Amino acid sequence: MSDIRRRDPRKEWIARNRLHPQHLEVLAALGRGTGEEAASEWMGPHGLIRRNPRAVGFIGPNGVKRIDRSGAQQGQRAGGARASAAASKPRVEIAAPAFLVAVVPDMAGGRLTGHDRDLLGLARQLADADPAARGAVLAVVFGEHKEDDFEGAGVDRLLHLTGPEIDGFAPEARLGALVAMDRAWGPRHWLLPDSKLGGADLGRRLAARLGERPATGVWQLEADGEAPLGWRCTARGAAGTLDFQRPMPRLVLALAECAEPVSETRHAAEPLALPEALPIQLSRIQDLGQVAVDPAGVALSEAEFILSAGNGVRDWDAFHHAAEMLGATEGASRVAVDDGFMARDRQVGATGTWVTARVYVAVGISGAIQHLQGIQTCDKVVAINMDPGCDMIKRADLAVIGDSAKVLEALVALVEKSREEKRNAA
Amino acid sequence: MRPESHHDAPLAVTVLVSVGRHPLTGRGRRADQDARGVELSHTLTGAAVELLHAGRLDEGSEAALRGYLGMGFESLSLLEQPAGADVLPALAEALEASGPQLVIAGERAEQGEGSGLLPYLLAERLGWPLVSGLAAVEEVKEGVATLLQALPRGQRRRLQVRLPAIVTVDAAAPAPRQSAFGPARRGDVDVQAVPARDDADLAQWQAQSARKRPKRLKIVKAASARDRFKAAAAKAQGGGGQVLTEVTPEEGAEAIFKLLKEEGVLR
Numbered sequence: 001m002s003d004i005r006r007r008d009p010r011k012e013w014i015a016r017n018r019l020h021p022q023h024l025e026v027l028a029a030l031g032r033g034t035g036e037e038a039a040s041e042w043m044g045p046h047g048l049i050r051r052n053p054r055a056v057g058f059i060g061p062n063g064v065k066r067i068d069r070s071g072a073q074q075g076q077r078a079g080g081a082r083a084s085a086a087a088s089k090p091r092v093e094i095a096a097p098a099f100l101v102a103v104v105p106d107m108a109g110g111r112l113t114g115h116d117r118d119l120l121g122l123a124r125q126l127a128d129a130d131p132a133a134r135g136a137v138l139a140v141v142f143g144e145h146k147e148d149d150f151e152g153a154g155v156d157r158l159l160h161l162t163g164p165e166i167d168g169f170a171p172e173a174r175l176g177a178l179v180a181m182d183r184a185w186g187p188r189h190w191l192l193p194d195s196k197l198g199g200a201d202l203g204r205r206l207a208a209r210l211g212e213r214p215a216t217g218v219w220q221l222e223a224d225g226e227a228p229l230g231w232r233c234t235a236r237g238a239a240g241t242l243d244f245q246r247p248m249p250r251l252v253l254a255l256a257e258c259a260e261p262v263s264e265t266r267h268a269a270e271p272l273a274l275p276e277a278l279p280i281q282l283s284r285i286q287d288l289g290q291v292a293v294d295p296a297g298v299a300l301s302e303a304e305f306i307l308s309a310g311n312g313v314r315d316w317d318a319f320h321h322a323a324e325m326l327g328a329t330e331g332a333s334r335v336a337v338d339d340g341f342m343a344r345d346r347q348v349g350a351t352g353t354w355v356t357a358r359v360y361v362a363v364g365i366s367g368a369i370q371h372l373q374g375i376q377t378c379d380k381v382v383a384i385n386m387d388p389g390c391d392m393i394k395r396a397d398l399a400v401i402g403d404s405a406k407v408l409e410a411l412v413a414l415v416e417k418s419r420e421e422k423r424n425a426a
Numbered sequence: 427m428r429p430e431s432h433h434d435a436p437l438a439v440t441v442l443v444s445v446g447r448h449p450l451t452g453r454g455r456r457a458d459q460d461a462r463g464v465e466l467s468h469t470l471t472g473a474a475v476e477l478l479h480a481g482r483l484d485e486g487s488e489a490a491l492r493g494y495l496g497m498g499f500e501s502l503s504l505l506e507q508p509a510g511a512d513v514l515p516a517l518a519e520a521l522e523a524s525g526p527q528l529v530i531a532g533e534r535a536e537q538g539e540g541s542g543l544l545p546y547l548l549a550e551r552l553g554w555p556l557v558s559g560l561a562a563v564e565e566v567k568e569g570v571a572t573l574l575q576a577l578p579r580g581q582r583r584r585l586q587v588r589l590p591a592i593v594t595v596d597a598a599a600p601a602p603r604q605s606a607f608g609p610a611r612r613g614d615v616d617v618q619a620v621p622a623r624d625d626a627d628l629a630q631w632q633a634q635s636a637r638k639r640p641k642r643l644k645i646v647k648a649a650s651a652r653d654r655f656k657a658a659a660a661k662a663q664g665g666g667g668q669v670l671t672e673v674t675p676e677e678g679a680e681a682i683f684k685l686l687k688e689e690g691v692l693r
Contacts, residue, residue, distance in 0.1 A: 069652075108578075109690070169575070169583060172555070196578045201558045204543055208550035213627060216541040219639055236636060239447065239536040245632040257642050264647075284555040284591075288584040291574065292693065298580035305691040326686070327693055359691050361682070380689055381667075382682055388671055398685050400678035401671040410679030415692065418683075 154262030312364020367392030459532030495613030496605030
């Protein structure tokens with residue numbers, strides 16, 4: 001169906017006229033329901049929000065009209081409206097872009113990181129600067145990914161490259177792909193994240209190969225008519241002690257929070273393919289895979305996977321065994337530390353360490369606000385708890401209500417079983 | 427470090443060192459990452475290690491450079507370059523002439539542009555492979571080095587690279603030993619005059635001491651004041667979390683196991 005809203009003045013007139021014989025069916029057709037369900041807010045034909053103040057509220061038990069402003073009644077409706085607004089963000093299609101802005105996100109863990117989203121926001125600034133000749137943002141993604149919101153992040157074109165030769169640490173193969181891309185489409189700007197996750201390395205390799213002098217550590221951008229590309233940038237240098245003001249070069253390695261991420265529009269994220277196959281090259285660097293590191297030796301603030309214990313844990317030996325089997329770094333809530341079961345440097349929360357784990361498993365932690373602050377930046381939180389009403393359950397992406405010792409025991413058994421199967425298969 | 431009596435030729439290693447800058451006092455010092463690189467070269471058994479610096483020798487830099495000599499070296503080669511020069515050609519020619527098997531450098535300089543590009547440009551010019559962010563060199567055997575690369579979150583990756591190669595060290599590399607005063611004083615700085623090329627671009631840029639970056643505000647895009655208030659006052663919530671009640675421990679464990687597998691944290 002097309003997005004254009006068509007008005008039917010006759011139907012609207014019937015909808016206003018309660019005495020009209022077709023009143024009810026027209027109301028149903030317009031999707032406003034009947035009686036007390038009449039919508040108080042809707043999007044008008046020109047995108048304006050129209051309000052019907054008479055439809056707000058409900059008739060109370062004494063026959064008096066009541067308007068509940070506590071949110072108990074309207075909150076749900078507002079939530080629903082916002083959810084639909086997210087789906088109906090204006091969609092921007094750029095059919096014939098004047099130029100391309102190439103972005104190579106890090107995609108740590110297969111998803112766009114916050115840094116990547118900031119970078120895409122920056123790319124949108126560059127692409128949309130001139131409304132008469134808009135550019136398109138082209139994102140290059142290496143390997144398998146789990147991201148499903150490239151549209152909302154501001155990607156117009158998506159080049160997804162997969163294959164055994166670019167998996168793992170393969171800077172030379174990836175560089176070859178980027179150079180082939182540069183030759184095929186000649187993007188006006190290249191943006192990469194200046195991050196340890198790989199963007200800094202790949203960007204510098206690309207700069208050396210293309211013979212461009214990049215701007216590194218860029219955190220600010222402003223339009224400037226005199227610069228060759230029309231932009232000036234501010235770049236951090238000298239171990240973060242100097243700011244360099246310089247015309248923006250073609251290749252930019254930007255820091256996190258260099259721009260606001262895209263939030264108001266949706267884009268096409270149209271898949272692209274390279275016109276020719278990638279050149280096969282002999283890699284001089286061979287990736288032998290990740291090395292198992294002792295999770296207990298990893299600092300809590302940078303651990304990726306934390307198993308954290310709280311007041312609900314009774315069997316501490318089983319907990320330590322589970323952490324060892326899962327390969328998780330151990331954390332603890334304040335109570336567990338105060339009671340002497342865990343060391344002070346293992347405490348997670350406002351008074352302990354603010355963790356950045358991707359997966360945080362809270363065992364027997366009810367979720368004091370100080371603890372929840374400490375795990376704000378965790379992606380996935382799993383809670384194992386007896387009390388279904390506690391705050392940790394509300395925060396968790398997956399919560400299991402039950403005896404933590406038994407669940408952990410079952411989990412360890414599962415992990416052991418899968419390891420055993422893998423060993424037998426190998 | 428003196429090469430041990432070995433039947434084959436010792437591994438020739440060059441460490442590129444620079445003059446650092448103390449973050450608080452602003453005085454010259456051993457650059458932290460370069461010092462780690464020097465320390466890393468000590469872990470290579472049977473290597474002939476050479477220190478190489480391109481820059482000026484003056485009061486400020488001499489103490490810093492002698493700091494490297496105090497880590498157990500008798501001499502340091504210095505390619506004389508004026509301030510604000512592009513040191514790439516001088517270094518590339520010196521490396522081509524001496525032909526080391528392994529070049530160790532810090533990730534980025536503590537003075538000047540500090541873009542961290544030099545190792546990449548050197549690798550491109552010499553046609554050597556480059557590995558960044560090293561934590562350790564495990565083994566060098568038959569022209570192939572086995573390296574341990576530091577990843578974020580304390581992880582490590584094992585790589586094999588064919589020599590000659592350039593490697594840069596990360597802050598995860600072993601901490602540098604203290605510089606000994608006597609050897610540092612006695613050590614020899616071997617100054618060689620080489621032609622210099624000006625860095626014209628750098629001279630055009632405006633440099634100023636780093637401003638504090640503005641903190642990002644949490645922007646709430648809400649239509650009504652009530653929504654804005656709710657967003658400001660709300661506790662952090664996962665939103666749409668799955669809650670499993672009335673399940674056996676096995677079913678609960680199964681669900682958690684599935685999530686851990688999906689996230690790829692189980693090895």
